[in-house]
Amino acid sequence: MGDRHLSFWPARVPRNLTIPATSLWFNVEVSATRYPGKALHIFYDRTVTYGEFRAEAERLAGFLQRECGIARGDRVALYLQNCPQFAIAYYAVLRADAVVVPINSMLLTQELETILEDCGARVLITAQDLYGNVEPLQGRALTHTLIACYRDYIDPQTALAVPEGVAAERRPIAGPGVTLWRDAQRLNLKPGPHRSGAEDLCVLPYTSGTTGVPKGCMHRHRGVQFTAMAAPHWYRMFHDETALAVLPWFHVTGMQGSLNGAIYTGATAVIQPRWDRDVAGELIQRHRVTSWGAVPAMIVDFLSNPHIDRYDLSSIRQCGGGGAAMPQAIAQKMQDLCGITFVEGYGSTETMAPSHINPPDRPKQQCLGIPIFDTDSRVVDPETLRELPAGETGEIMTQGPGVFEGYWNKPEATREAFVELDGKRFFRTGDLGRTDEEGYFFMVDRLKRMINAAGFKVWPAEVEALLYAHPAIEEAVIIAKKDSRRGETVKALIVLKPAARAGTTASDIIDWARGHMAAYKVPRVVEFVDRLPKSGAGKVQWRALQEREDALKGSE
Helix, strand or coil: CCCHHHHHCCCCCCCCCCCCCCCCHHHHHHHHHHCCCCEEEEECCEEEEHHHHHHHHHHHHHHHHHCCCCCCCCEEEEECCCCHHHHHHHHHHHHCCCEEEECCCCCCHHHHHHHHHHHCCCEEEEEHHHHHHHHHHECCCECEEEEECHHHHCCCCCCCCCCHHHHCCCCCCCCCCEEEHHHHHHCCCCCCCCCCCCCCEEECCECCCCCCCCCEECEEHHHHHHHHHHHHHHCCCCCCCEEEECCCCCCHHHHHHHHHHHHHHCCEEEECCCCCHHHHHHHHHHHCCCEEECCHHHHHHHHCCCCHHHCCCCCCCEEEECCCCCCHHHHHHHHHHHCCCEEEEEEEHHHCEEEEECCCCCCCCCCCEEECCCCEEEEECCCCCCECCCCCCEEEEEECCCCCCCECCCHHHHHHHEEEECCEEEEEEEEEEEECCCCCEEEEEECCCCEEECCEEECHHHHHHHHCCCCCEEEEEEEEEEECCCEEEEEEEEEECHHHCCCCCHHHHHHHHHCCCCHHHCCCEEEECCCCCECCCCCECHHHHHHHHHHHHHHC
16 A cells, blocks of 8 residues: 555544553443543433443443353344443443344344354343344243333433334333343342453444345454544544434444444434434534534435524534445535535444545545555455556455454355455455545445446446436436346436426436436436335445346346
8 A cells, every 4th residue: 555645644643543452341431430420322312421321331241241141252132223222231241241243223033033143142132112023032042132111211301203113111021031121220230350351352243144144243342442443533533522323333333433432532422213304403403413423315315304404503523424425416515505524434344434534624525535544455456466556446455453353153254355465464345446646545336236238337336426416316326237238237216306206207317317427327227216225324225226126137
């Protein structure tokens, strides 16, 4: 990797980070000792202080050890939406010297069972709205299930709109191996001495599984510490920051940004379990939110709110995220309407969130940014592994403190995921990208997503970004459609803005595209849809749409 990007390193930010030689739990000890009465979490007007958080996490750790038999290195699954109980459970597992297995709250019973059997977790912490998916596994895959009620941590006088499942009254769920959250807390059990250190396994997040069976990514405490502290250093964030915690904590971006990062700095997180643009605007205004991690789909929806001018958004000084490129037209609209610059970053489950972030004082649009502290990233020819010069497209490979150890119980997949370059172990991201003359990285597309249209290579992400400039388009995704003459052709699935739905035709979109992109990139087929499927992390599930398209072709 060259050093061209170092000329644009954030001002007054060191180029290296010394990782604490402690477990992640120690961050709770530090922040709770420093700020015992300070708000850590605000959840529908109910505040949980740092002191309360530490006490509840320790009581739950005692329950896990004494009632569930959890020992050092055991895996404990978390299956619930963003809420104070998720965070308390996360750190209780770490306090008990165990390993957190965060599970997407959108998964159903069979998907849940696949992960539990793979990682060997026999204890799961969930919420009552999801227990219907868990119940069939109790006594089979699971020996103990702990059930939380979101409402227990909500101010009953809140005027905010609370989602139906989140607002539900506590239900008297019972059965062998089943314990309610409040009952576990009331036992007031004390955990044994904390023994985990920087080299112990900390968290085992699973990949999405859209290309096969989900794989658990092994991250030690030192690696989780690294990315939890990297973003606060990069953005020069301090303990009096307030973050909007709307990205899901079961996914590494939200987990590091507004859960672990907030606790590391001693900041406050305002929790939103489900995206609601009106509630988000109210929370930003009411709590003077300074930091907001988001994905482009959230920003698109937020800016589409006809009442956006009701909210005072002036407190936000840092807004960014990743998962997909932010369309230039949307980023510009955010700047024009709200005065907010969206700063993009790049990472994956395997890198424990960001490996690249744009310099806040010199960001580029639709850009992954530059490699962060102590991280070596290169664009190489995926066949020869030769590093490519600026402007040429190749596979992004990354080496650094945040990169995972390997896939749980999958040695062959681990071997395939890494390659040695110049004596260093690099992770093969599977993403195609390029660098510019200044050393900034840009995504081209997924290695396996390219559309071959009559010999021309079409990168869906590029076409999607161009389509967002159309005034009638709210969201767009590009997939391949089989074509008898071209082999594959370009198909666009589009969500129109409400005001444009009556008068916009597929021909309008295609004609516009012909004037804004090369002919071979222009969608030949346009399908209007009411919504696009998204993952729990807010990413458009293009693979599911591609698989549906392929299945339709196969049935013809």
